[in-house]
Amino acid sequence: MRPRARDRGFPSGMFPAGPFNAVTDVAGVRVGHATLxxxxxxxxxxxxxxxxxxxxxxxxxxxxxxxxGSHILHGIGQLxxxxxxxxxxxxxxxIFLTGTRSLGAVYDAAIADALGDGHDEVPIPxxxxxxxxxxxxxxxxxxxxxxxxxxxxxxxxxxDEGAVGAGTGMHLFAYKGGIGTxxxxxxxxxxxxxxxxxxxxxxxxxxxxxLRLPPGIEKPDPPDARPHPGSCIGVAxxxxxxxxxxxxxxxxxxxxxxxxxxxxxxSGSGEIFLAASTAHRLNRESPLVEGSFLQDDFDGxxxxxxxxxxxxxxxxxxxxxxxxxxxxxVVGQQGRVVRSFYP
Numbered sequence: 001m002r003p004r005a006r007d008r009g010f011p012s013g014m015f016p017a018g019p020f021n022a023v024t025d026v027a028g029v030r031v032g033h034a035t036l037x038x039x040x041x042x043x044x045x046x047x048x049x050x051x052x053x054x055x056x057x058x059x060x061x062x063x064x065x066x067x068x069g070s071h072i073l074h075g076i077g078q079l080x081x082x083x084x085x086x087x088x089x090x091x092x093x094x095i096f097l098t099g100t101r102s103l104g105a106v107y108d109a110a111i112a113d114a115l116g117d118g119h120d121e122v123p124i125p126x127x128x129x130x131x132x133x134x135x136x137x138x139x140x141x142x143x144x145x146x147x148x149x150x151x152x153x154x155x156x157x158x159x160d161e162g163a164v165g166a167g168t169g170m171h172l173f174a175y176k177g178g179i180g181t182x183x184x185x186x187x188x189x190x191x192x193x194x195x196x197x198x199x200x201x202x203x204x205x206x207x208x209x210x211l212r213l214p215p216g217i218e219k220p221d222p223p224d225a226r227p228h229p230g231s232c233i234g235v236a237x238x239x240x241x242x243x244x245x246x247x248x249x250x251x252x253x254x255x256x257x258x259x260x261x262x263x264x265x266x267s268g269s270g271e272i273f274l275a276a277s278t279a280h281r282l283n284r285e286s287p288l289v290e291g292s293f294l295q296d297d298f299d300g301x302x303x304x305x306x307x308x309x310x311x312x313x314x315x316x317x318x319x320x321x322x323x324x325x326x327x328x329x330v331v332g333q334q335g336r337v338v339r340s341f342y343p
Contacts, residue, residue, distance in 0.1 A: 002162070002328070005321035008342070011214050013314030015184040015307075021318075022159040023198030025183040026237045028058035028278055031200065032153030033165030033179070034146040039137070046333040047140035049132050051106055052165035052179060053150045054200055055094040056237050056276050062119035065090045065282035069248030070274045073255040077231040077270020078103060081126040085274070089244030090282060091126055093119075094151070095274065097166035097202045097233055099132040102142040109147035128233035128272060130204035132169030134225070135332025159200070162326030169332060170204035171230060172324050173211040173262065174223040175341040177203040180323025184311035186240075188304045195240040197308055199254060199315040203323045204230030205269050212262035225338045229266035232258060234273040234319075236312050241279035243293045246305060251275035253309045257316025275312075 004021070006012045018025025031054055038047035057064030068091040070082050080103070085091050093114060098106045110125035150165065159181050161167075167178020183198035207229060213219055234254035242250060251273040255263075258271060265271055280291045296305050329340045 002326050005318055005325045008325055009216055010318065010321045012318065015186060015311045015314055018183040018185055018196055020158050021183055022181040023054065023183060023200040023237055024156045024159055026196050026198045026239050026278060028056065029198065029237050030055045030154035030156055031159045032150045032155065033160055034149035034153065035164055035168050036142050036146055037168065041331055041333065041335040045139055046137045048135040048169035048330055048332045049099040049102060049140050049142060050165040050168045051102065051142050051146055051150045052097040052202065053094045053154055054235055055154050056278055062093045062114040062117050062123060063284065065092045065284065066276045066278055067242065067244050067247060067280060068274065068276040069244045069251055071248055071252040071255065073271035073273070074265040074269055075272065076268055077129060077272050079126065079128045079233065079272045079274060080107060081124045084124050091276060093123060093125055095235055096125060096127040098127065098129055098142060099136060099166065099169060100129045101138065101140065103127055103129045105141050105143065106147055109144040112144065113151060128202065130170055130202050130231040130233060134171065134227040135169040135330055135336055135338060137333045161322050163328055163330050166202050167323065170202065171225060171227045171338050172203045173206040174208040174225050174227060175324060176327035176330055176338045177323050178327045180319040180326065182315040182318035182322060184315045186307045186311050188302050188307055192304065195238060195308060197236060197238040197240065197311050197315060199234060199236045199312060199319045201316065201319045201323060202233045203320055205232045205263055210262040210264055220341060223339050225336065229268045231270035234316060236275040237278065238308065239278050240308055241291060241293050242277045246296065247275040247277060250309060250312055253312040254316040256313040258320060260317045261320045
């Protein structure tokens, strides 16, 4: 594994990270990748794409309901099931990330997985996309076997980053980008436990001129690639007991982290964010929901929710830097080269 951002001198923020510094630091969260790498430059079909799965459920994914919320910073992109999430306040099933051209194929494969798992409701999968068409041929689309591999690869612990899974063909400030993740732990009042928030981003955004490196980090030679401004799908998961409105605001803070790295939400870019809480497992067989939620503000010394917002921005920023540090150089269709930030 290549050195991550904090190992290279990038700032780590004001909150401690979890043991893996990944979204999988939230108990029960699992991540799986499947990479589709086919053809060489000059071939009729060159695939540099894939699919990544984030599962907030430790088991029975399609029957597990978790409170959720979303936020759009700029909407040139797609996150399916977002209307349902905003209307009902929860999601069910894994979260899938992939290339734009593969969105429909992944959606179909996700439905097949739900039906094969015995799910007795009409599934509405959550699939987010970014355009990897700079490196991948128009016909490069993931198949059901790729989705099945990503689902089978779901695991806790360290998460592969960079040019892997959905991040295989993505760019970041015209350098190679892809998957990045990070986590933060928030300890506030003695009466409350330590909460964890983890963020995973699929980075495919920014022009070289947008990049805002922290002090002490030197920029390498300018990249040769000239991809169009792309997008970013960001997913935050926390074990803090937040209700859907709070989770929508938590999702918004992913954008704050992106802005710190230099994102300006260019006109062709889609920054779409999703947040979910594992604190309440909604029981489909009960008419009542049990459990309490954190207050946005109260007459105490600290606002726990505000701390979680700040921690999310920190984790999102480092997740972007981790994607930048982890990604390796990729040569794609027509001999296009997107170089890594670090050799």
